[in-house]
Amino acid sequence: MTPFKLTDELIAEIQQLIEAKKNADLQLLMKEFHYADIAEIADELTVDEATYLIKLLDSEKTSDIIAEMDEDIREAVLNNLSAKEIAGELKELDTDDAADIVGELPKEIVQEVISEIEDREHAKDIVDLLRYDEDSAGGLMAKELVRVNENWNVLTCVKEMRAQAENVTRVHSIYVVDDEDKLKGRLSLKDLLTTSTKTHIKNIYIPKVDYVGVNEKSEEVAKIMSKYDLEAIPVVDEIGRLVGRITIDDIVDVIREEADKDYQMAAGISQDVEADDSIWELTRARLPWLILGLFGGAAAAYIMGGFEEMFNKYTVLFLFTPLIAAMAGNVGVQSSAIIVQGLANDDLKGSVSNRLVKEIVLALLNGVILAVILLLFTWGWKGDFMTALAISISLIAVIVVAGFVGTFTPLFLHKRGVDPAIATGPFITTSNDIFGILIYFLIAKMILGI
Template identity: 80%
Template sequence: MTPFKLTDELLAEIQQLIENRQNDSLRSLMEEVHYADVAEIIDELHEDQATYLIKLLDSEKTSDVLTELDEDVREAILGNLSSQEIAGELAELDTDDAADIVAELPKEIVQEVISKISDREHARDIVDLLRYDENSAGGLMAKELVKVYDHWTVLTCVKEMRQQAENVTRVHSIYVVNDQGILIGRLSLKDLLTASTRSPIRDIYISHVDSVNVNEKPEEVARIMSKYDLEAIPVVDEIGRLVGRITIDDIVDVIREEADRDYQMAAGISQDVEADDSIWDLTRARLPWLFLGLIGGLGAAAIMGGFEEMIARHAILFFFTPLIAAMAGNVGVQSSAIIVQGLVNDDLKGSVGNRLIKEMLLALLNGVILAVGLLVFTWIWKGSFPTALAISISLIAVIVVAGVIGTFTPLFLHKRGIDPAIATGPFITTSNDIFGILIYFWIARFVLGI
């Protein structure tokens, strides 16, 4: 299959077909295009053109297109559709995707849209999902799944499964519940096919099944599914009743969003923004951390001002200030990045004390190696061994302290329930810059006897 590529020529052709109302040609052109590629096309069209295309194509396709669109584009298109048309789109979607779209609709039309969905059970499932926090397993799950009761025979089970599977896009697992609807296990398709048709399900099901609670955080669900290589995981309520399932495609979205959020936070962006957002939104996201950098810079300048006399007598110390600050910031970010990654992947083992000792030894080793090279270079360049020694010892101390700060800070934030990803950005860089410069001049004063 040749990867789809949206060219200027193709986009112009589609726009021309829309303007000329050549509906048959437009349907024919879009027939073999994947819904994700149709969404890419719509993102490039004007609002009226995008709405026209959505209305023209079959809801079986456009419903999936809506889930792939940028949120602002989807909101604009839905604003141009009637309640009946929106209901038609929702009827073709799995309940989790439908609930996500309903949650974005203006409150005054939600009830009207829901009332126009012809499949009342589908409508009830959507409403049920809306009561869960979007930042939970309940807000992430879908109602579509295949479940069987443990008292059924294999023959009854197969008949019921055929009916249930009609509403399930992909059958990952067959879940077994008791009469109270409590999840008790899963069913192997191989065991189902090889067992006698008169055998009860309770004799052949597998009692072990991984599940998550409706209130579990999406990040934890992602960690569990990743750890156990699951394509889907059942969701249970507070008393263990099976209420839905989460599939791998939803988890991929969670992982991607979390990665985007952490990447922006590490870059000093405090809100979830995109390149197409307004200048004001982008400014609000960036400015807080820029202010932090400004304060850090003023703090560093104030510290250097306190050593003005020493700098005047040993001007060479001033020239190495950027190097010291840069090394402190780099080491701090490296240490914090490793810790944050370990926290996210749940890979950190042992006590905090052992982790700090290990990081100190690692930083000490790196610092000594780098300091030796710096000592030789500075001694040859300026011919003053005491000055070269002062700068080199300062570098070792700064690297060790930066490593400890970079390790301790994300662990402390995580313990306090704060996203440790902020420790990989300007926060850790600025703090290490200040501490680095302060330590640098203190040690230089001591070694040089000033």
């Protein structure tokens, strides 16, 4: 399969076909593309052109296109559709995707859209999903799944599965429930096919099954599915009843969104924004951390002002100030990045104290190696051994403290329920810059006897 590539020529061709209303040619052209590719095309069209395209194509395909579109474009396109047209798109989608779209609609038309959905069971399932937090297992799950009762025999089970499978896009697992719909286990397709039709399901199902509760955080669901290599996982309510399932494609979206958020936070962006967002939105996301950096720089300048006498006598100390600040920031970010990654992947082992000791020893080892290099360089350059020694010992102390701060801060934030990714950004860099400069001048002052 040749990878799809969006080009200016293709967009121009589609726009010309829309403008000329050559519907047959447009439908023929779109037939070649996957719905995800058409969604990418729609994101590059104007809202009116994207709406025209959606109305032209068959709803069996456009429902998936709408689900894949950029949120802002999707919202604008849906505003151009009637409640009945939106309902027609929703009926083709799995309940989780349909609920996501309904959740983005203006409140005043949600009820109207729901009432236009002909399949009342489908509508009921969508409404049921809307009551869950979007970052929970309940907000991620779909209602479509295959469930069988433990009291059925194999023959009845196969008949029921055929009926249920019509509404399920992909059958990952067969779940077994009791008469109260409580999850009991899972059923092996091999066992089902190789067992007598009169055998009861309770005699062949596998009682061991991984599951999550409806209120489980989406990040925790991602960790469980990743750890156990699951393509799907059942979801149970507060009393253990099977209410839905989460599939791997939903978890991939969660992982990607979490990675994007952590990356932006590490870069000093406090909100979830994209390059195409307005200048005001981008400013609000970036400015808080820039202000923090400004205050941090002012604090560092104030600290340096207290050592003005040293500058007059040992000008060389001033020359190495950027190096000390940079090393402090770099070491802090390295240490915090490792800890944040470990916390995110849930593979951070051992006690906090052991982790801190390990990072301090590591920082000390790196600091000594770097300090020896710096000592030789400075001594050879300036010919003043004591000054070179003061700068080098300061570097060791700064690196050790930065390693400690970079390790302790994300662990502390995690314990307090704050996203530790914040510790890999300007917060840790600025704090280590301040600590680094203060330590640098204090140690230099002691060694040089000023």
